[in-house]
Amino acid sequence: MRWNKISDAVIRRLPLYLRVLDDLADESETESISSQELGVRAGVGPALVRKDLAWFGEFGKQGVGYEVGFLRDELRKILNLDSNLPVGLVGVGSLGVALTRYQLKRFAADESFNLELAALFDSDVAKIGGSIEGIPVYGLEDIPSQVQEKGLKIVIITVPAQDAQDVASRFIQAGIQGILNFAPVKLQAPDTVHVVNTDVSLELQRLAYYVPKTTKG
Amino acid sequence: MRWNKISDAVIRRLPLYLRVLDDLADESETESISSQELGVRAGVGPALVRKDLAWFGEFGKQGVGYEVGFLRDELRKILNLDSNLPVGLVGVGSLGVALTRYQLKRFAADESFNLELAALFDSDVAKIGGSIEGIPVYGLEDIPSQVQEKGLKIVIITVPAQDAQDVASRFIQAGIQGILNFAPVKLQAPDTVHVVNTDVSLELQRLAYYVPKTTKG
Numbered sequence: 001m002r003w004n005k006i007s008d009a010v011i012r013r014l015p016l017y018l019r020v021l022d023d024l025a026d027e028s029e030t031e032s033i034s035s036q037e038l039g040v041r042a043g044v045g046p047a048l049v050r051k052d053l054a055w056f057g058e059f060g061k062q063g064v065g066y067e068v069g070f071l072r073d074e075l076r077k078i079l080n081l082d083s084n085l086p087v088g089l090v091g092v093g094s095l096g097v098a099l100t101r102y103q104l105k106r107f108a109a110d111e112s113f114n115l116e117l118a119a120l121f122d123s124d125v126a127k128i129g130g131s132i133e134g135i136p137v138y139g140l141e142d143i144p145s146q147v148q149e150k151g152l153k154i155v156i157i158t159v160p161a162q163d164a165q166d167v168a169s170r171f172i173q174a175g176i177q178g179i180l181n182f183a184p185v186k187l188q189a190p191d192t193v194h195v196v197n198t199d200v201s202l203e204l205q206r207l208a209y210y211v212p213k214t215t216k217g
Numbered sequence: 218m219r220w221n222k223i224s225d226a227v228i229r230r231l232p233l234y235l236r237v238l239d240d241l242a243d244e245s246e247t248e249s250i251s252s253q254e255l256g257v258r259a260g261v262g263p264a265l266v267r268k269d270l271a272w273f274g275e276f277g278k279q280g281v282g283y284e285v286g287f288l289r290d291e292l293r294k295i296l297n298l299d300s301n302l303p304v305g306l307v308g309v310g311s312l313g314v315a316l317t318r319y320q321l322k323r324f325a326a327d328e329s330f331n332l333e334l335a336a337l338f339d340s341d342v343a344k345i346g347g348s349i350e351g352i353p354v355y356g357l358e359d360i361p362s363q364v365q366e367k368g369l370k371i372v373i374i375t376v377p378a379q380d381a382q383d384v385a386s387r388f389i390q391a392g393i394q395g396i397l398n399f400a401p402v403k404l405q406a407p408d409t410v411h412v413v414n415t416d417v418s419l420e421l422q423r424l425a426y427y428v429p430k431t432t433k434g
Binding site: 011012041113198201 | 225228229231232233235236258259260295296297298302304310311312314315316318319320330332370371373394395396397401403411413415417418419420421422423424425426427428429
């Protein structure tokens with residue numbers, strides 16, 4: 001399986017390239033782009049752009065660069081964004097609601113997105129049966145049936161830390177394959193499930209490292 | 218400067234180690250931890266734990282491991298978390314408000330955090346002069362004076378994409394040194410300013426790569 005050999009660092013950069021190509025397709029009639037320009041726009045060195053894309057095929061032409069429309073289509077296929085991918089979100093608190101609203105705006109604005117927020121989940125009976133921005137809120141006991149029915153592949157977890165592993169396990173058991181985890185805990189998951197952690201606190205702590213110390217009065 | 222030679226991948230893992238040590242200090246009377254256990258709890262291989270920490274000094278003892286309290290203090294110092302670090306946030310929309318609430322909970326729960334959300338900023342006159350969870354909301358014209366007065370070193374950007382560069386430039390000019398950017402754009406910043414991008418859409422697109430294709434009816 002060639003797929004598994006490509007490092008996650010490469011995969012991380014593909015959506016950056018796709019965004020540049022989406023913008024180009026919207027902005028102008030540009031038909032081709034050099035690895036140099038693609039790199040500058042994506043914030044990646046041109047040699048790395050060429051190396052990253054070479055993992056997936058021969059997309060560029062010597063002296064011409066990459067065809068915008070073609071490379072965009074290919075990247076969508078590689079990232080599984082060429083067809084609709086339903087996503088769930090569990091934990092309809094303030095962060096969950098904000099992400100729901102924010103994501104819906106992005107989904108609407110971005111042609112290449114193709115991720116659809118299809119179902120929300122919460123343990124609060126006051127929220128279950130309601131909806132946020134038109135998306136229904138289900139109870140945790142509905143996880144297996146909804147994952148099946150809506151064909152959910154990915155779940156966004158925005159529950160408190162102490163509940164995260166429980167809800168993650170429920171979704172994993174129901175057959176989910178990707179988790180975007182906002183809870184500040186390390187989730188246990190089998191190798192077949194890909195977990196991406198997004199922890200604002202960790203990012204801030206990392207940023208603090210780069211802030212030089214000053215003596216303040 | 219040895220500092221600059223340490224890769225960001227190393228810096229990314231330090232907050233993970235710190236979290237494990239914080240939990241241990243809370244949980245029990247454990248006085249020492251092996252690189253093996255620290256690695257398991259942080260989700261990092263033990264050899265990498267030892268290698269990462271060795272960049273900063275000789276913290277471990279052969280056959281004993283790391284002293285929990287000592288290593289925790291050292292990591293706090295390395296990450297500039299041993300004294301209070303004031304943080305600003307610009308863009309008091311639903312994501313900004315959710316992060317404000319969420320972060321405040323983390324700050325209160327986490328002894329090692331030492332990051333203080335000290336000021337909020339927005340361009341909406343209806344919001345300026347008000348407050349969220351007791352934190353005052355200032356206008357964009359107040360950026361220079363507030364960065365100075367509150368000693369802000371880091372700013373969280375949660376404004377729409379089209380406004381992100383403008384607000385980033387204002388904060389950079391005012392002397393900010395770290396940016397946590399939630400807007401889906403690549404910000405232009407001098408090398409002296411460290412930018413961390415947190416883009417939920419990009420993370421979801423990356424996750425989509427790992428979801429095997431299935432044929433659906």
